[in-house]
Amino acid sequence: MSTEANPKSVAGGFSPREIVSELDRYIVGQAKAKRAVAVALRNRWRRQAVAPELRDEIMPKNIIMIGPTGVGKTEIARRLAKLAQAPFVKVEASKFTEVGYVGRDVESIIRDLAELAIAMVRDEQRARIEVRAREAAEERLIALLMQAQAAQLPAASSGRGPFVVSSHGTVQKPDALSSDPGALRAKLRAGALDDESVELELSDMGSPMVSIFGGGHGMDDMEMQLKDMLGQLPGMRGKKQRRNVKVKDARRLLEDEEAQKLIDMDAVKREAIERTEQAGIVFLDEIDKIAGSRAAQGPDVSREGVQRDLLPIVEGSTVNTKYGPIKTDHILFIAAGAFHVSSVSDLIPELQGRFPIRVELEPLETHDFVRILREPKNALTRQYAALLGAEGIELSFTDAAIEAIAEYAASANRRAENIGARRLHTVMEALLEELSFTASELSDRTIVLDAADVHRRLAPIMADQDLAKFIL
Numbered sequence: 001m002s003t004e005a006n007p008k009s010v011a012g013g014f015s016p017r018e019i020v021s022e023l024d025r026y027i028v029g030q031a032k033a034k035r036a037v038a039v040a041l042r043n044r045w046r047r048q049a050v051a052p053e054l055r056d057e058i059m060p061k062n063i064i065m066i067g068p069t070g071v072g073k074t075e076i077a078r079r080l081a082k083l084a085q086a087p088f089v090k091v092e093a094s095k096f097t098e099v100g101y102v103g104r105d106v107e108s109i110i111r112d113l114a115e116l117a118i119a120m121v122r123d124e125q126r127a128r129i130e131v132r133a134r135e136a137a138e139e140r141l142i143a144l145l146m147q148a149q150a151a152q153l154p155a156a157s158s159g160r161g162p163f164v165v166s167s168h169g170t171v172q173k174p175d176a177l178s179s180d181p182g183a184l185r186a187k188l189r190a191g192a193l194d195d196e197s198v199e200l201e202l203s204d205m206g207s208p209m210v211s212i213f214g215g216g217h218g219m220d221d222m223e224m225q226l227k228d229m230l231g232q233l234p235g236m237r238g239k240k241q242r243r244n245v246k247v248k249d250a251r252r253l254l255e256d257e258e259a260q261k262l263i264d265m266d267a268v269k270r271e272a273i274e275r276t277e278q279a280g281i282v283f284l285d286e287i288d289k290i291a292g293s294r295a296a297q298g299p300d301v302s303r304e305g306v307q308r309d310l311l312p313i314v315e316g317s318t319v320n321t322k323y324g325p326i327k328t329d330h331i332l333f334i335a336a337g338a339f340h341v342s343s344v345s346d347l348i349p350e351l352q353g354r355f356p357i358r359v360e361l362e363p364l365e366t367h368d369f370v371r372i373l374r375e376p377k378n379a380l381t382r383q384y385a386a387l388l389g390a391e392g393i394e395l396s397f398t399d400a401a402i403e404a405i406a407e408y409a410a411s412a413n414r415r416a417e418n419i420g421a422r423r424l425h426t427v428m429e430a431l432l433e434e435l436s437f438t439a440s441e442l443s444d445r446t447i448v449l450d451a452a453d454v455h456r457r458l459a460p461i462m463a464d465q466d467l468a469k470f471i472l
Ligand SMILES: Nc1ncnc2c1ncn2[C@@H]1O[C@H](COP(=O)(O)OP(=O)(O)OP(=O)(O)O)[C@@H](O)[C@H]1O
Pocket: 026, 027, 028, 029, 030, 067, 068, 069, 070, 071, 072, 073, 074, 075, 076, 285, 337, 338, 372, 376, 420, 421, 422
């Protein structure tokens, strides 16, 4: 179960080229950034094959992605994480404030990562024991139903139990239930008993007193300890609760309870901690927002403070989580920022040193937009076509239409702020607003948008400076 035994679980065993081509399915261009993250991911996997003494010496080569807004930085990181099947968190660096100030402390990043790893490993384990849990739940449910029935029909057939034997010797069911486990099982599986009710005795897990502290996101040590303490108080945990529930709900509740019993939480914790330490990826977005020239006063003081707080985590330290201490030495950090006003050299030197790989993402041009509209699996044109497909409408775009849309997006980017591919969203929305509204009433079921349609809709908006600013 450990990542050592199965390095594939770290990076899916993809080669850098495979990783890049996987990213290509969603992100247009940005070859350099894709290569860098692909190598970083592959290095995780390579490291697992290295002898232990040296393995611990090999630190991840953290990456800074530099590029204007809306060119795919976040998208690359997000797709990478999916591919890696690694615990992955994305956080905005600007969300943190220096220790002692109001805001989140940076260690919560690692706690979130651990939380994710736990959920991940627990889900995997659960999938493994699902069948057993379902069977066990079914047995309990059948036993409960038979019990309920025995109680309901105490003297129905004079000492012979709840059987009613008809004149030609067949056993008849006295009511919806049957006391024959086999028949009960069949009915249960067919869903015929879904609306019957049974009385369940469940161990009370989510006691409200304990859960008032929220979902465990960004919990401080104090809260963590408090929660654990409360959980151990007599009467706070393990208390059994009797409840009357419908069979269909009972099945789910019992399955949950059986799954809890079958999952070894200690093993889950161990595996999750290992996976966080060895495979965790932290995406630090907006890193440029905490870089400030050191001469400046005011908020920059606290920005540098955040950098100083981040430093130990990026350099390697131990963070306490409710699942145990987590060493951050081998967690991969990918930072991203536009660096319009500041530059990487405005980060404190120690932090710069921990991000040895710098990749620049290129601004997107008209020809990129054409490809972005057409190629990715989740391309906007496909999304709109699928949405209108729900109305029974077949929407398509001519090549000229797509080129026209791309040109409008590019020129809107030139005229106002350059927001990269994000512009396509507003342009497409403006283009298809009318159609989206009337789609359900249209009699014409096949719609092909050509360049003329695009101009008719978008030219008036572009012509009006204020309108263009507002809509696009
Ligand atoms: N190269 C690209 N190929 C395909 N889609 C892209 C590309 N770049 C951006 N997009 C799309 O544009 C949107 C914004 O991209 P993303 O979130 O990656 O921007 P970003 O570079 O992180 O910008 P910011 O600096 O503002 O965070 C996403 O919906 C993404 O799908």
